[in-house]
Amino acid sequence: MSINIKFLYLFLTSLVFIALPIIFFFLGEFPQRTILKNSLSIITIIAFFVIIGQFYLSTINKGITKVFKTFKVIKVHKTVGYLFLPILIIHPFLIVVPRFFEVGPSPLESFIKMITSFDSLGIILGLIAWVLMFALGFTSVFKDKLNMTYKNWKILHGVLSLGFIILASWHTIDMGRHMSNWMITLIVVLTAIASILLLKNYIFTKKEAKREIA
Numbered sequence: 001m002s003i004n005i006k007f008l009y010l011f012l013t014s015l016v017f018i019a020l021p022i023i024f025f026f027l028g029e030f031p032q033r034t035i036l037k038n039s040l041s042i043i044t045i046i047a048f049f050v051i052i053g054q055f056y057l058s059t060i061n062k063g064i065t066k067v068f069k070t071f072k073v074i075k076v077h078k079t080v081g082y083l084f085l086p087i088l089i090i091h092p093f094l095i096v097v098p099r100f101f102e103v104g105p106s107p108l109e110s111f112i113k114m115i116t117s118f119d120s121l122g123i124i125l126g127l128i129a130w131v132l133m134f135a136l137g138f139t140s141v142f143k144d145k146l147n148m149t150y151k152n153w154k155i156l157h158g159v160l161s162l163g164f165i166i167l168a169s170w171h172t173i174d175m176g177r178h179m180s181n182w183m184i185t186l187i188v189v190l191t192a193i194a195s196i197l198l199l200k201n202y203i204f205t206k207k208e209a210k211r212e213i214a
Helices: 003-027 035-056 062-067 070-089 091-095 097-101 107-115 121-141 150-175 181-213
Strands: none
Touching: 003 035, 003 062, 003 181, 035 070, 035 091, 035 097, 035 150, 035 181, 062 070, 070 091, 070 121, 091 097, 091 107, 091 121, 097 107, 107 121, 121 150, 150 181
């Protein structure tokens, strides 16, 4: 495969999943916040979009396997997941970090109040998404310890991923402080395409399995 095509693929991927979110972040007209809060927001936004990119950086995306070798795609997919998923896992705790430097409720009080605000749909969606995300990370790290065939694990991985990304996107749009129309559109489009890719791959694989049995 031409090096130019690989470079173009990497460039476009970086543009869509890293550069555009950052650009939309800075172009948004939002109330000024501290450097710490903005830094935490940028880190979280990048991690979120990179995790969405995991759907495209996997074997369900047949296009990428035509550009890069499959084993390299799988290796990078795992590495990216291990690096960025923990950021989203600690996201609820990062939200209250600035409270250590502010007058008012303590970080613990703020955290408890936040996760027990069950009158907020966004909070409920976030909590469910967090549980799915934790399960996703746990079953990935301890895949070899689970009493499951690779096929069943892959189905579980796909179901957890789909449920997580849909609920996490909904939560982000509903609760995010920097949700401009451009940012929302990008999230909806990327999540929709990722979901279609996953469902298409699952349905296609299921049909192939039935044909083999027949």
